[in-house]
Amino acid sequence: MTNPPTPVRPSREEAEEAVRVLLRWAGEDPAREGLLDTPSRVARSYEEFFEGYAVNPEELLQRTFSEVDDYDEIVLLRDIRLESHCEHHMVPIIGRAHVAYLPRKRVVGISKLARVVEAYSRRFQIQERLTSQIANTIDSVLEPYGTAVIIEAGHQCMTTRGVHRPGVSMVTSRMLGVFRDNSDTRRELLSMLNRPGMSEFSA
Ligand SMILES: Nc1nc2c(ncn2[C@@H]2O[C@H](COP(=O)(O)OP(=O)(O)OP(=O)(O)O)[C@@H](O)[C@H]2O)c(=O)[nH]1
Numbered sequence: 001m002t003n004p005p006t007p008v009r010p011s012r013e014e015a016e017e018a019v020r021v022l023l024r025w026a027g028e029d030p031a032r033e034g035l036l037d038t039p040s041r042v043a044r045s046y047e048e049f050f051e052g053y054a055v056n057p058e059e060l061l062q063r064t065f066s067e068v069d070d071y072d073e074i075v076l077l078r079d080i081r082l083e084s085h086c087e088h089h090m091v092p093i094i095g096r097a098h099v100a101y102l103p104r105k106r107v108v109g110i111s112k113l114a115r116v117v118e119a120y121s122r123r124f125q126i127q128e129r130l131t132s133q134i135a136n137t138i139d140s141v142l143e144p145y146g147t148a149v150i151i152e153a154g155h156q157c158m159t160t161r162g163v164h165r166p167g168v169s170m171v172t173s174r175m176l177g178v179f180r181d182n183s184d185t186r187r188e189l190l191s192m193l194n195r196p197g198m199s200e201f202s203a
């Protein structure tokens with residue numbers, strides 16, 4: 001469920017050649033000086049943009065803590081910067097994610113929630129699937145009372161090309177367990193999200 005089957009990877013040289021082809025498709029001369037190192041830069045950038053394929057998000061959540069003195073309220077990680085790529089046009093999706101869960105006895109280190117967001121973002125995505133994958137993984141590994149993921153993002157395939165609508169953002173959410181079934185819990189989450197930012201604590 002978490003990792004797609006790994007296709008046979010091309011060689012680094014094949015990847016760089018593909019960049020040269022795209023440069024020529026754009027109307028460029030890949031042999032001109034300024035572009036000579038571009039194929040290798042792009043190959044390296046791709047290793048970074050898409051490093052999520054090599055990460056198993058479920059493993060990130062294995063370490064949990066149980067000494068929480070009966071803490072039984074929502075845990076919310078708000079405004080997680082999200083950088084992904086649209087699988088339709090291979091251009092950036094930039095936004096933020098909010099991840100919440102209602103723990104059942106055990107909690108996870110909060111950075112791990114951001115790492116799960118990152119593991120799925122650093123792949124080719126559509127926003128709906130990205131949202132579901134993050135929520136489903138947290139829900140199945142931690143087995144909390146509920147999990148909620150909300151993503152708000154701008155898609156460069158809509159802002160810099162095609163329909164050209166700058167400023168438009170797409171909002172998606174996936175609510176599981178109590179966040180789906182209990183409107184009071186869902187409302188509490190939304191009110192936590194609407195509270196003014198606490199930037200003085202986030203330096
Ligand atoms: N649902 C969804 N659609 C997306 C996402 N990212 C991009 N799209 C849309 O995917 C669609 C692809 O549509 P196509 O008609 O096949 O491609 P296209 O001719 O390039 O479409 P335009 O973008 O309208 O020029 C477009 O409507 C995009 O806006 C996403 O994360 N979720």
Ligand SMILES: [Zn+2]
Pocket residue numbers: 086087088089090091155157158
């Ligand atoms: Zn797109």
